[in-house]
Amino acid sequence: MEREKEDGVSLKAETVWMDGELRPWSEATVHVMTHTLHYGYGVFEGIRAYQRADGQSHVFRLGDHIRRLFESAHILGLEIPYGPGDLEQACVATLQANKFATGYLRPIVFLGSEALGLGALSNRVHTAIAAWQWGAYLGEEGMKAGIRCKISSFNRLHVNVNMSKGKICGQYVNSVIAKREALKAGYDEAIMLDTQGYVAECTGENLFMVKQGRLITAPYGSSILGGITRDSVLSLARDLDVAVEERLFTRDELYVADEVFLCGTAAEVTPVREVDDRRIGPGRPGEVTRMISKAFFDTLTGNGAAHPEWRHTYQVG
Ligand SMILES: Cc1ncc(COP(=O)(O)O)c(C=O)c1O
Numbered sequence: 001m002e003r004e005k006e007d008g009v010s011l012k013a014e015t016v017w018m019d020g021e022l023r024p025w026s027e028a029t030v031h032v033m034t035h036t037l038h039y040g041y042g043v044f045e046g047i048r049a050y051q052r053a054d055g056q057s058h059v060f061r062l063g064d065h066i067r068r069l070f071e072s073a074h075i076l077g078l079e080i081p082y083g084p085g086d087l088e089q090a091c092v093a094t095l096q097a098n099k100f101a102t103g104y105l106r107p108i109v110f111l112g113s114e115a116l117g118l119g120a121l122s123n124r125v126h127t128a129i130a131a132w133q134w135g136a137y138l139g140e141e142g143m144k145a146g147i148r149c150k151i152s153s154f155n156r157l158h159v160n161v162n163m164s165k166g167k168i169c170g171q172y173v174n175s176v177i178a179k180r181e182a183l184k185a186g187y188d189e190a191i192m193l194d195t196q197g198y199v200a201e202c203t204g205e206n207l208f209m210v211k212q213g214r215l216i217t218a219p220y221g222s223s224i225l226g227g228i229t230r231d232s233v234l235s236l237a238r239d240l241d242v243a244v245e246e247r248l249f250t251r252d253e254l255y256v257a258d259e260v261f262l263c264g265t266a267a268e269v270t271p272v273r274e275v276d277d278r279r280i281g282p283g284r285p286g287e288v289t290r291m292i293s294k295a296f297f298d299t300l301t302g303n304g305a306a307h308p309e310w311r312h313t314y315q316v317g
Contacts, residue, residue, distance in 0.1 A: 015097040017090045017129040020082075022097050028128060035111035035120050040170020042110035043072035046204075046265045048134075049095055049103050049314075053303040057101045058311035060265075060300060062088055064228050069107055072166035080109050081125055092314045094129045101316045104134035104266070110169070137204075137266035138188055146273030146285055147188035147262075149202070151251050152178040156192040156200040156223045164223045175203035189262065191254070191275065194223045198248040205264035206230035209249070209257035210288045216257075219246040229263040232310065236295040239306060242288060251276075259286030261293075269293040 016028035036042035047065045051057050066084045073080050082090075091105050112124040136143045154177055156164070162171045175192075182190035182203075191207060194200045200218055201207050206227040208217045215237050218224050237244050254260060258281045260272035269292060271285035285293070298304030299311075 013098050013100075013130065013132050015094065016131075017094045017097075019126055019128070022093065028130070030110075030126070031113040033113035033116055035113065035116060035123050036169060037110075038116065039118065040168070040173070041076065041078070042108060042169040043069060043076060043078065044106060044108040044167055044169060045069045045072075046167075047091065047105040047107070048265050048268075049100065049105065050300040051101045052301060052311075056313055057095075057316055058313045059091060059095070059105070060312075061228050061232070061310050062091060062312035064231075065265075066091070066107075068167065068226070068228065069109070072168055073109055075163045075166040076168060078109060078111075079125060080127060082127060087127070087129070088312070090129050092312070094131045095314065096316060098131050099317055100131055100133070102133070103131045106130045106132075108169070134266065136268070136270075137264075138262070138270045142188055142270055143268070144285075146271035146280075146283070148186075148274040149189045149191050149260075149262075149272050149276075150182045150185060150187040151276055152181060152190040152192050152203075154178045154181070154190075154192065156194050158195045159223045162223070165226055167225065179203040189272075191251075193251065197250065198222070199251060199254055200224050201227075202262050202264075202267075205262035205267045205270070206233075208233065208261050208263065209254055210259035210286060211253075211257050213288065214243045214245055215288060215292075216245045216247065216249060218248060222248065227264055229265055229268070232296065232307075233263050233269070233292055235307070236292055236299075240291055240295060242291070255280075257281070259289045261285075261289045269296050 015022050018028045045065045049059045066087050107129045109127050114123045138147050178190040189202050192200045201224040220226055254275055255278045260280050262270045271289045273283050299307050
């Protein structure tokens with residue numbers, strides 16, 4: 001079924017896993033009174049599957065994504081009616097049912113439509129996993145030449161307001177308004193500061209800068225999502241003997257960085273060539289960004305032998 005095109009990529013899929021079974025796309029629907037649709041009390045994940053140079057398909061860090069889904073639910077006090085192993089199998093089954101050798105997976109856990117009061121303690125907890133083909137989230141050109149970012153006028157919410165370690169549906173309003181503001185102003189992505197003014201992350205990506213050969217990113221304990229790609233980048237940097245610092249930094253430090261890049265499941269590793277109309281370094285992807293990006297894609301789509309533990313292999317058809 002072809003629903004729409006996004007970034008020139010057809011969003012085609014036939015089958016969605018929902019509440020324990022594979023269903024045709026058109027039957028994986030919810031009622032307008034769905035509690036989570038109104039209040040955002042639900043959790044989700046974004047996961048990518050890749051095909052390596054030898055043709056072998058794999059889901060990238062599937063176990064870590066499913067673990068984070070359960071952690072997000074735990075933060076909310078939401079009981080997922082399946083075990084992690086069940087959902088790992090369901091992710092693979094969804095890719096296989098759609099005959100996807102590569103693709104993007106979107107597991108979501110949400111409350112049903114039985115009651116619309118806020119507490120809704122007895123509402124059924126639903127679980128669904130959709131899959132589709134998603135190209136470079138920030139555009140093929142952006143991946144090559146770098147993107148343009150704007151510091152958002154919206155802050156990441158305070159750590160005692162948003163639970164930043166969870167991928168919680170309703171929290172993404174903060175990201176959506178920032179992203180829409182940046183797009184409407186002609187930029188590719190928004191950079192979010194925390195409530196103290198330190199650089200946190202982007203709307204759906206973690207952020208790294210490079211200064212004099214050192215890779216610097218906001219600490220895990222700040223108001224950022226603990227990105228699985230961020231963690232992969234830190235590991236690859238250590239493999240490559242690139243010095244790493246996890247610390248707070250301000251927007252002006254970003255302006256004078258030698259290199260900046262974003263990373264996330266959707267965005268993968270995307271270089272940034274401008275922040276607030278200021279050129280970063282020479283205005284094109286720098287050496288450390290290119291090294292990290294190469295190591296990243298070697299493990300995903302190449303034939304790099306490093307980190308086999310990140311690849312959950314599966315057969316298509
Ligand atoms: C707010 C936010 N930060 C960072 C990330 C990157 O996380 P990951 O690399 O696990 O996809 C995401 C995407 O999941 C996100 O939504």
